[in-house]
Every structure is written in structure tokens, then in C-alpha cells.
Amino acid sequence: MNRELVDPIANAVMYEGYILYPYRPSVKNRQRWTFGGLYPEAYCRSQASGESSSSQTQCLIEAGPDATFEAVVRFLQLTARRLGAVDSPVEEWGTGSEPPSRPVETLPVGGRHLQAWEEAEEREVVLDAATLSELAARPQRRAVKFPGGRRWESLRGDDGRIVGVLIREQESLEMEVEATAARAAEGLFRLTLRVTNRTPVEQGAPVRRDEAVLRSMAATHAILGVREGRFVSLMDPPECRREEAAACRNVGTWPVLVGAEGQSDMMLSSPIILYDHPQVAAESQGDFFDGTEIDEMLTLRVLTLTDEEKREMAAVDERAGALLARVENLAREQLLSLHGTLRDFQPVTGEGSHE
Numbered sequence: 001m002n003r004e005l006v007d008p009i010a011n012a013v014m015y016e017g018y019i020l021y022p023y024r025p026s027v028k029n030r031q032r033w034t035f036g037g038l039y040p041e042a043y044c045r046s047q048a049s050g051e052s053s054s055s056q057t058q059c060l061i062e063a064g065p066d067a068t069f070e071a072v073v074r075f076l077q078l079t080a081r082r083l084g085a086v087d088s089p090v091e092e093w094g095t096g097s098e099p100p101s102r103p104v105e106t107l108p109v110g111g112r113h114l115q116a117w118e119e120a121e122e123r124e125v126v127l128d129a130a131t132l133s134e135l136a137a138r139p140q141r142r143a144v145k146f147p148g149g150r151r152w153e154s155l156r157g158d159d160g161r162i163v164g165v166l167i168r169e170q171e172s173l174e175m176e177v178e179a180t181a182a183r184a185a186e187g188l189f190r191l192t193l194r195v196t197n198r199t200p201v202e203q204g205a206p207v208r209r210d211e212a213v214l215r216s217m218a219a220t221h222a223i224l225g226v227r228e229g230r231f232v233s234l235m236d237p238p239e240c241r242r243e244e245a246a247a248c249r250n251v252g253t254w255p256v257l258v259g260a261e262g263q264s265d266m267m268l269s270s271p272i273i274l275y276d277h278p279q280v281a282a283e284s285q286g287d288f289f290d291g292t293e294i295d296e297m298l299t300l301r302v303l304t305l306t307d308e309e310k311r312e313m314a315a316v317d318e319r320a321g322a323l324l325a326r327v328e329n330l331a332r333e334q335l336l337s338l339h340g341t342l343r344d345f346q347p348v349t350g351e352g353s354h355e
Contacts, residue, residue, distance in 0.1 A: 001070060001072070001223065001225035001265075001266060002259075002266075003223065005258070005259045005260060005263075006223055006258045006259060006266055006268060008280050009258060009268060009274075009278050009279070009280065010074060010221060010223060010268060011287075012280060012287060013035075013036075013219065013221050013268070013270045013271070013272060013274075014074060014075075014076060014122070014219045014221065015219070015287055015289050015319070016035055016219070016272055016289065017032070017033065017034045017035045017219075017289065017290075018032070018033075018120070018219075018287075018289040018319065019032070019289050019316065019317075019319070019320055020289065020290050021288075021290050021298055021301055021302075022301070022305065022309065022313070023302070023313040023316065023320050023323065023324070024309065024312045024313055024316060025115065025117060025316070032118065032213075033076070033078065033120075033213065033216070033218035033219065035219055035271045035272055036055070036075070036217075036218065036219045036220040036221055036252070036253075036270075036271030036272075037051065037052075037213075037216050037217070037218050037219075037220070038052060038053055038054060038055060038075075038175075038195065038196070038197040038216060038217040038220050038252075039051045039052065039053055039197060039212050039213075039215070039216045040053060040197055040198075040199040040200070040201045040207075040212060040215050040216070041053040041054075041196070041197065041198065041199075042200065042201035042207075043201050043207050043212040043215075046201075046207070051212075052251075052252055053196060053197045054194060054195060054196040054197070054251070054252075055194070055195050055220060055251055055252035055253045055269075055271075056192065056193070056194050056249065056250060056251040056252070056253070057191075057192070057193040057194075057222060057224070057250055057253050057255050057269040058190060058191070058192045058193075058248040058249050058250055058255075059190075059191050059224070059231060059232070059234060059248060059255045059267060059269075060184060060188060060189070060190055060191070060231065060232035060234070060237075060241060060244055060245060060248065061132065061181075061188070061189045061190075061191055061226050061229050061230070061231055061232070062187055062188055062229060062230050062231075062232060062241075063132060063187070063189060063226060063228060063229025063230065064132075064187065064228070064229070065131065065132050065133035065136070066131050066132075066133065066228065067131065067132050067189075067226055067227060067228040067229035068129050068130065068131055068132075068226065068227040068228065069129065069130060069131070069132060069135060069179065069181070069191060069224070069225070069226050070126075070127065070128075070129040070130075070224075070225045070226075070227075071126075071127040071177070071179060071193055071222055071223065071224050071225070072124060072125070072126050072127070072222065072223045073124070073125045073127070073175075073177050073193075073195055073220070073221075073222045074122070074123065074124050074125075074219075074220070074221055074222070074223070075123050075217040075218060075219055075220040075221070076120035076121065076122060076123065076217075076218040076219050077120065077121045077123050077146055077170065077173055077217070077218075078118055078119070078120050078121075078170070078213060078214050078216065078218060079118065079119040079120065079121060079168050079169065079170045079214075080118060080168070080169045080170070080214055081116055081117055081118060081119050081166070081167070081168055081317075082103060082116050082166075082167040082168075082169065083103070083104050083105070083106070083107045083114055083115075083116045083164060083165070083166060083167070084099075084101025084102060084103055084104065084164055084165040084166075084167060085101055085102055085104045085107055085163070085164050086099050086100070086101050086162055086163055086164055086165065087101075087102065089157065089159075089161040089162055089163045090161060090162050091160065091161050091162070092162070093154070093162060098152050098165060099154065099162055099165055101164060101165045103116075104116070104164075106315070107155065107163075107164045109155045109156070109157060109163060109164060110156065110157055110158050111158070112314075112315060113311050113312065113314075113315040114155070114164075114166065114315050115312070115315040115316050115317075117316060117317065118213075118214075119168065119317055120218060121170070123146060123217075125142065125144050125175070125177055127140060127142055127177050127179055127193075128140065128142070129227075130179070132181045132189045132191075132229075135179055135180055135181035135191070136180075136181045136182055136183065136189070139178050139179065139180040140178070140179045140180075141176060141177065141178045141179075142176070142177050143174070143175070143176045143198065144174070144175055144176075144177075145172065145173070145174045146172065146173045146174075146175075147172050148169075148170045148171045148172035148173070149169075149170055150167065150168070150169045150170075151167075151168050152165050152166065152167045152168070153165070153166050170214075171199075171214045171215045172199070172215075173197070173199050173215060173217065174197075174198040174199045174200070175195065175196065175197055175198055175199070175217060176194075176195075176196045176198050177193070177194070177195055178193070178194045178196075179191070179192070179193050179194075180192045184244045184247075185244060188232075188241070188244060190244070190247075190248065191224070193222060193224065193269065195217075195220055195222065197215075197216065197217050199215045201215070219271065220271060221253070221268065221269055221270050221271055222253075222268075222269040223258075223266065223267075223268055223269075224255070224266065224267040224268075224269060225265060225266050225267075226265055226266075227265070229265070230264040230265060231257060231264050231265070231266070231267050232244075232245060232264075233245075233256075233257055233264075233276050234248055234250075234255060234256075235256060235275065235276050236276065250269075252271060253269045253270065253271055254269070254270050254271070254272065254273050254274065255267045255268070255269040255270070256268055256270065256274045256275060256276045256277075256278065257276040257277055258276075258277060258278065259277065260277070261277050263277070281295075286322075286323065286326050287319075287323070288323065289319075289323075295338050296335075296338035299327050299330065299335065299338060302323070302324065302327045302328075303327060303328070310324060
């Protein structure tokens with residue numbers, strides 16, 4: 001797959017909802033990762049939360065049996081970021097050993113104001129290419145386990161002494177991808193891609209949501225490709241394919257055509273609703289992670305934050321800090337370009353048109 005035109009859209013989908021304005025731990029960000037979350041099966045069965053452990057993409061491919069299908073599943077694996085304060089700062093600690101510390105929510109370190117919260121690591125699982133006839137004869141499955149772990153780093157103050165510890169903890173995660181195909185009509189296949197979170201949950205005490213989140217797959221989406229064939233738009237299928245398109249069942253995902261206008265060899269299965277062939281606006285200076293990405297409004301809101309609020313925003317994580325730096329360094333011309341852009345005019349013809 002040629003992902004040059006797809007990845008910018010897929011990355012925007014991956015980080016949509018990552019952190020919302022006002023870009024600090026607040027009421028709006030108490031529950032993060034609101035799009036495309038897949039939770040452990042056992043947690044979903046035991047809770048009345050309405051959370052899901054799997055998603056299903058179903059789409060149509062016009063092709064012969066020898067056409068080749070491929071897919072990439074992408075998501076964020078979450079990491080708990082914790083802070084520990086060292087009550088008696090030291091210049092050095094024993095090699096390889098972690099200094100004793102007490103948990104804190106925030107920690108001032110060398111002019112920075114660090115915040116305990118959550119981070120995320122990008123994950124990508126590639127499903128081997130297979131012909132449609134192979135997928136029709138036997139489903140293709142791939143199970144992957146991402147091991148958890150714990151790592152730490154010393155935090156030093158302006159005088160060089162260790163004043164705290166930054167700890168990152170990640171739970172192990174297990175997931176499975178399955179692809180199948182079935183003939184839907186002459187020269188037409190229905191392709192089904194299922195993604196499931198298989199992470200086991202210990203029996204006994206019920207798992208809290210904040211614990212389940214760290215074992216979840218956040219912002220799950222997939223990029224689908226076909227060689228020697230073409231995907232059918234489910235948003236605007238041709239008349240001859242409307243019945244088959246209406247029979248497709250998508251659960252927790254929304255597949256659309258991606259790439260250059262008119263291209264039909266790739267699809268993005270997104271947890272948020274998009275149109276076919278979505279594009280990042282040329283005027284956009286970068287992600288804001290917020291719903292609808294109203295760049296001008298969010299830019300102005302960031303610029304009106306107080307200095308203290310900006311310090312808190314920069315302390316959240318590297319992405320929030322980079323967003324702040326980008327907005328504060330926008331040139332006047334870049335800011336003006338966000339205000340009112342017209343594009344894609346179409347001629348008005350037919351009844352009701354005026355000269």
C-alpha cells in the first residue's frame with residue numbers, strides 16, 4: 001500500500017480526543033481515549049458500561065478471486081505516567097537502583113512543572129497479504145502480545161541533584177486480527193475484518209475502569225488495501241451495488257475510501273465518521289486533538305490562556321507542549337489564513353439556476 005496520502009488522515013484519527021481544550025487534566029479530560037477503545041473481553045462481560053472488546057469492518061471489493069487484500073491495524077497502547085518526590089535530594093543513587101520516593105500528582109523540576117497522567121505508544125499490526133480466494137476458503141488470523149513493563153528515570157533540579165523520579169508503567173496487552181472474505185455477487189466480494197482485545201483479566205475482584213483503560217486498545221483503526229481490484233464506496237455506492245452495500249455490518253468503525261480523489265484501492269476504517277477521500281486542510285498548522293478541529297477558534301483559545309495555565313498545559317506531555325509552542329509561534333499570515341477559506345466551487349446548472 002502507498003500510505004503517503006493516507007497516514008496524515010490516519011494519524012489525525014489516532015489522536016482525535018487525545019487531549020481536549022483546555023489541554024490540562026480537568027473535567028473534560030477525566031475520561032480520555034473516547035474514540036475507538038477496545039477493552040478486555042472479560043471486563044466488558046462483567047461490566048454494564050457499554051464498552052466493547054471488538055470492532056468489525058465489513059466492506060465490498062470489486063475484483064476477481066486472485067486479487068490480493070492486505071491490512072494494517074493501528075492503535076495506541078496506554079502508559080501510566082507516575083511521579084515520585086525524593087524528600088532528601090541526592091547527587092547520585094546506586095547504579096541501576098531506583099531512589100525511594102513518595103507518589104505525587106505534580107512535581108516542579110528545574111523550571112518545569114511535571115504532571116502525573118497517561119501517555120500512549122503507537123502500535124501497528126500488519127496482516128499478511130492474501131488473495132480473496134484464500135480468505136474465502138480459510139480465515140486469516142494473527143494474534144499478537146505486547147508485553148508490559150516498568151521503567152524509570154531520575155529527575156534533577158537546577159543544582160543537578162535528584163529531586164524526583166518519573167515512572168512509566170505499561171500493562172501487557174493481547175489482541176487478535178481476523179480477515180475473511182465471501183462472494184457477494186459476480187465479481188464482488190464482501191470482506192470482513194475483526195479486531196479483538198484478548199487481554200486476560202484476573203478472576204476475583206471486579207476491575208475498575210481506570211485499570212481496564214490501561215489494558216485497552218485506544219483509537220483503534222485499520223488501513224485496508226487491495227491489488228487488482230477496487231473498494232466500493234459504502235457512503236455513495238453505485239446503483240448496482242446499493243443492496244450489497246446496505247447489507248454490510250460495521251461495528252464501532254466507519255470505512256471510507258482514502259487517497260487521491262477517484263482512488264479506490266485503499267480504505268480507512270475509522271472510529272469516527274468521515275467522508276470518502278478525507279484530507280487535512282492545507283491551512284492547518286498541526287493537530288489540536290479536539291473534536292471538529294476548529295483550528296482558528298482553538299488557536300485563539302490557547303493564546304488567551306494565562307501563563308499559569310500554559311505552564312500546566314506544557315507539563316501534561318510532549319504533544320501538549322509542542323501544540324502550545326506551535327500556536328505561540330504562529331506567524332500573522334498563518335493565523336489569518338485560518339479565517340474563512342472557500343474551496344470546491346461547483347457550477348450551478350439546470351432548473352432553478354440564474355445567469
